Amino acid sequence: MNRQISAVALVSLVLLTALIVGTTYWQTWAEGGLAARQDNEIQQVAQFEIRRGKIYASDGTTVLAANVRKKVGGQTLYFRTYPTHGFASQAIGYSTETRSRAGLEQEENAFLTASNQDLGTFFDTIGDKLRGSTITGNNVILNLQVRAQRIAQNALAGKCGAVVALNPTTGAVYVMASSPTFDPNLIEKPGGYAKVQATKAPCHPAAPLLNRATQGLYPPGSTFKTITAAAALDDHVFKASSSFYDPGYCTEYGKRVSNALDQSGGAEAFGNINLFDAYVHSVNAVYCQIGQKLGAGRVLEEAKKFGFYTVPPLETPSDSRSASGLYNNGKLWYPKQPQYQVDPGRLAFGQERMLVTPLQMALVAATVANGGVQMAPHLVKTVRSPSGSTVYTPHPQRLRTVLTPQTAATLRDMMVQVVNRGTGTNAQIPGVEVAGKTGTAEICQCTNYDAWFIFFAPAQHPVVAGAVVVESQPNGFGGAVSAPIAKEIMQAILPVASKAKS
Amino acid sequence: MQRAPATRQRPTSSVTARNRELAYLIVVGALTGLGFASVYIARQSEVSWGSLSYAALFIALYLVAHVIARIAVPNADPYLLPLAGFLTAVGLTEIYRLGPTDAFKQGLWIVIAVALFAGALLGLRRDYRVLESYKYLFGLGAIVLLFLPRLPGLGTTVNGARLWVHVGPLEFQPGELAKIFLIVFLAAYLREKREVLAQGRLKDLGPLLLIWGATMLVLVETNDLGSALLYFGIFLAMLYIATARFSYVLAGLVLFAAGGYVANREIAHVHERIVIWLHPWTTTKVYCPLTGTMALRQDCQSYQLVKSLYSIGSGGFAGTGLGKGTFTTPDGHPLIPYVNTDFIYSALAQELGLIGVSALLLVFMVFAARGMKIALQAEDGFSKLLAAGLTFGFALQTFIIVGGVLREIPVTGITLPFVSYGGSSVVANFLLLAGLMLVSNRANATQ
Numbered sequence: 001m002n003r004q005i006s007a008v009a010l011v012s013l014v015l016l017t018a019l020i021v022g023t024t025y026w027q028t029w030a031e032g033g034l035a036a037r038q039d040n041e042i043q044q045v046a047q048f049e050i051r052r053g054k055i056y057a058s059d060g061t062t063v064l065a066a067n068v069r070k071k072v073g074g075q076t077l078y079f080r081t082y083p084t085h086g087f088a089s090q091a092i093g094y095s096t097e098t099r100s101r102a103g104l105e106q107e108e109n110a111f112l113t114a115s116n117q118d119l120g121t122f123f124d125t126i127g128d129k130l131r132g133s134t135i136t137g138n139n140v141i142l143n144l145q146v147r148a149q150r151i152a153q154n155a156l157a158g159k160c161g162a163v164v165a166l167n168p169t170t171g172a173v174y175v176m177a178s179s180p181t182f183d184p185n186l187i188e189k190p191g192g193y194a195k196v197q198a199t200k201a202p203c204h205p206a207a208p209l210l211n212r213a214t215q216g217l218y219p220p221g222s223t224f225k226t227i228t229a230a231a232a233l234d235d236h237v238f239k240a241s242s243s244f245y246d247p248g249y250c251t252e253y254g255k256r257v258s259n260a261l262d263q264s265g266g267a268e269a270f271g272n273i274n275l276f277d278a279y280v281h282s283v284n285a286v287y288c289q290i291g292q293k294l295g296a297g298r299v300l301e302e303a304k305k306f307g308f309y310t311v312p313p314l315e316t317p318s319d320s321r322s323a324s325g326l327y328n329n330g331k332l333w334y335p336k337q338p339q340y341q342v343d344p345g346r347l348a349f350g351q352e353r354m355l356v357t358p359l360q361m362a363l364v365a366a367t368v369a370n371g372g373v374q375m376a377p378h379l380v381k382t383v384r385s386p387s388g389s390t391v392y393t394p395h396p397q398r399l400r401t402v403l404t405p406q407t408a409a410t411l412r413d414m415m416v417q418v419v420n421r422g423t424g425t426n427a428q429i430p431g432v433e434v435a436g437k438t439g440t441a442e443i444c445q446c447t448n449y450d451a452w453f454i455f456f457a458p459a460q461h462p463v464v465a466g467a468v469v470v471e472s473q474p475n476g477f478g479g480a481v482s483a484p485i486a487k488e489i490m491q492a493i494l495p496v497a498s499k500a501k502s
Numbered sequence: 503m504q505r506a507p508a509t510r511q512r513p514t515s516s517v518t519a520r521n522r523e524l525a526y527l528i529v530v531g532a533l534t535g536l537g538f539a540s541v542y543i544a545r546q547s548e549v550s551w552g553s554l555s556y557a558a559l560f561i562a563l564y565l566v567a568h569v570i571a572r573i574a575v576p577n578a579d580p581y582l583l584p585l586a587g588f589l590t591a592v593g594l595t596e597i598y599r600l601g602p603t604d605a606f607k608q609g610l611w612i613v614i615a616v617a618l619f620a621g622a623l624l625g626l627r628r629d630y631r632v633l634e635s636y637k638y639l640f641g642l643g644a645i646v647l648l649f650l651p652r653l654p655g656l657g658t659t660v661n662g663a664r665l666w667v668h669v670g671p672l673e674f675q676p677g678e679l680a681k682i683f684l685i686v687f688l689a690a691y692l693r694e695k696r697e698v699l700a701q702g703r704l705k706d707l708g709p710l711l712l713i714w715g716a717t718m719l720v721l722v723e724t725n726d727l728g729s730a731l732l733y734f735g736i737f738l739a740m741l742y743i744a745t746a747r748f749s750y751v752l753a754g755l756v757l758f759a760a761g762g763y764v765a766n767r768e769i770a771h772v773h774e775r776i777v778i779w780l781h782p783w784t785t786t787k788v789y790c791p792l793t794g795t796m797a798l799r800q801d802c803q804s805y806q807l808v809k810s811l812y813s814i815g816s817g818g819f820a821g822t823g824l825g826k827g828t829f830t831t832p833d834g835h836p837l838i839p840y841v842n843t844d845f846i847y848s849a850l851a852q853e854l855g856l857i858g859v860s861a862l863l864l865v866f867m868v869f870a871a872r873g874m875k876i877a878l879q880a881e882d883g884f885s886k887l888l889a890a891g892l893t894f895g896f897a898l899q900t901f902i903i904v905g906g907v908l909r910e911i912p913v914t915g916i917t918l919p920f921v922s923y924g925g926s927s928v929v930a931n932f933l934l935l936a937g938l939m940l941v942s943n944r945a946n947a948t949q
Contacts, residue, residue, distance in 0.1 A: 009874035012897035034815030
């Protein structure tokens with residue numbers, strides 16, 4: 001009988017051992033998978049037990065995201081509040097219970113919840129856990145400048161569009177505005193989300209949650225001439241002094257494509273004009289000829305060098321950023337045989353099916369400003385622990401070398417003249433040499449245009465570069481609508497950025 | 503009947519068994535105090551200093567049990583009572599943390615259980631083997647208890663299974679007590695018939711088929727896969743011990759598998775449990791019988807299992823600490839239904855982590871090992887069968903509920919011995935403890 005009892009005893013112990021094995025499986029091997037599940041509320045609640053780090057503007061004092069404490073079921077939970085009620089809302093995003101997270105709140109969640117793999121943070125968190133005190137996340141300080149951002153948002157108020165301004169030598173993003181905007185505090189309120197969705201704006205859909213600065217796709221219009229010119233100069237096919245004849249139109253597949261209208265209502269015609277001045281006065285006919293000569297493939301290749309066809313890096317979720325390039329049926333499209341599939345003339349002055357994001361065009365301006373080297377844009381200035389020590393500071397990062405210094409210098413001179421005596425005179429700032437390029441993109445068979453302006457300043461030692469786009473403006477020329485906005489933004493940033501540099 | 507070799511029992515130290523027991527109980531008492539203190543610290547906002555009185559009451563109860571043991575079973579195994587005390591303390595602490603009102607009720611049940619424990623020890627201290635003569639009474643009692651929930655007006659269906667009896671304000675799960683009765687009956691019956699059964703003649707297989715039939719009937723009538731598995735498992739183990747015929751175990755397992763197969767096909771509730779077990783998560787919406795609409799299975803039938811797995815997973819290696827786990831949503835709804843009864847293990851796994859619950863399972867293992875040792879040491883067949891049956895029942899029940907929670911087997915609604923909230927469970931387990939201590943006392947006294 002004892003032999004049988006021993007056997008049954010063994011079975012009992014094996015059964016109980018199986019439980020230890022099973023528990024080990026769920027608590028180690030499968031833990032990550034369970035935590036990642038959408039319906040895992042424990043994970044959600046755990047996020048709210050953490051006092052998330054605050055988000056500050058570049059001055060380090062303006063609080064963009066803070067916490068309110070609430071008692072729920074005996075637990076102290078922390079919910080987000082946004083004291084500025086809509087400062088760069090799309091870039092910062094939100095962190096809520098029912099709608100999860102968006103923007104920087106999502107992408108920098110590790111820092112904000114002190115779960116980043118950093119030794120200091122790790123020990124702080126362990127200490128908090130052992131003491132049983134609330135885990136406090138790291139504070140994130142952004143590069144966004146309060147005054148410039150406000151100016152951009154005010155300038156765009158009641159319109160649809162976006163503004164991006166950044167430092168061309170470091171990539172620090174000073175302004176990221178998208179209009180219409182929303183108050184992130186509403187997201188969690190009863191009926192608030194519907195209210196946000198129902199935002200009225202002169203564009204359809206209004207889509208206030210969309211970050212137009214990184215996600216909005218617009219025809220670039222004449223700002224794209226910068227890329228065409230870069231291709232022409234880099235190849236030495238043309239020089240800045242290469243001469244063209246402008247009849248006021250360009251012949252494409254036997255059809256005439258006219259220049260922009262002049263004050264009298266007829267198409268402007270400049271007659272004999274060189275590449276440099278054709279850029280300054282934004283003569284479509286000349287760039288059409290250059291495009292035809294270079295071929296669509298060459299122009300697209302140059303665009304690719306500028307970062308088109310890749311999603312620009314930034315600390316926002318990748319699904320809230322778009323790549324620029326040709327779009328066919330709503331999808332990014334790189335033609336296999338550009339010479340047959342793409343109209344090179346219209347592509348050269350930024351029409352065809354070319355769609356770009358404001359961030360991409362800001363990077364184009366920044367690349368010229370920085371002598372042909374493109375720096376990676378970044379929103380985060382520094383991450384500090386609750387006690388104030390630095391956890392992480394992003395270093396300026398070279399993204400790609402696009403242009404030779406000579407080409408960059410020529411393009412810079414061209415852009416300076418655009419503001420001095422060309423289409424962008426509205427961006428002039430007394431005492432500062434400003435460089436820019438206007439764009440007036442056709443969006444329909446009508447007189448409404450997307451008004452563009454890309455810029456940098458001061459031209460010789462740039463501290464700010466950027467792009468402004470305002471959607472669907474009646475007779476909205478880039479020089480008239482967007483250049484003044486760019487000017488205000490540069491005026492707000494220049495003193496701050498110059499001081500920081502010296 | 504083999505006798506346990508006398509050399510097994512050797513007094514190695516001058517410390518008597520009861521003094522040893524007292525020493526361990528003091529350790530358990532200290533741990534209980536620590537447990538309640540940590541819950542108090544973690545949940546100060548809702549819990550008062552008064553909570554610590556639970557620990558005091560608890561320690562007092564176990565000291566009473568200890569004094570009774572000193573009087574009634576002086577030679578009994580000194581580990582069982584402290585181990586059971588530890589498990590009860592862990593359970594009570596967690597129940598308290600999940601809901602102080604339930605802990606108060608549980609505390610009352612422990613008082614009743616200790617009283618019955620004392621009664622059983624004192625009443626049977628001379629010779630518990632008198633139970634043998636009432637074996638058919640126990641057998642009948644087990645059957646009556648099992649079918650009690652089927653009586654109209656008495657039984658209620660909880661979570662799809664009819665397991666509960668309501669008499670006025672009292673709710674009782676008679677299956678727990680039926681388990682003890684069944685073990686007593688089987689121990690007596692098998693001791694008497696073991697020689698006959700061991701011959702393996704076809705006509706002697708009658709009782710085996712009868713019990714199998716009864717188990718399947720229980721399964722059909724109560725819709726409870728777990729209890730059926732438990733009773734049948736206990737029966738097979740005891741039959742094997744009595745007859746030493748492994749073929750009976752095989753035959754029994756085949757029969758149970760066949761029964762389970764048919765039940766899966768014919769009984770919707772059983773089928774549902776198996777579907778939940780195999781596919782708790784779906785990526786497309788399936789029909790949800792609870793609401794009559796289409797829903798993801800994790801939002802419908804397997805909601806409880808899935809939330810429980812999340813709870814276990816979030817505990818990780820070290821757990822959140824007692825009182826720091828998450829059992830409510832941010833808007834205050836409970837996350838896991840029945841968390842303090844069937845699913846208390848997932849609550850413990852979240853708060854104590856892998857280290858904590860592994861230690862807890864090791865305590866279960868030590869308890870089972872002590873129980874089996876008592877069975878080995880016991881002198882007569884009835885005592886051996888009784889001790890082995892009780893111990894195996896304890897281990898198998900632990901496996902069925904925790905294995906269900908861990909998705910090793912389909913999840914079923916039975917309690918975790920000593921730990922879960924529930925009066926019937928506490929009472930039955932204290933009787934089980936009493937049984938083991940009685941057998942142990944006799945085995946040690948005669949050597």
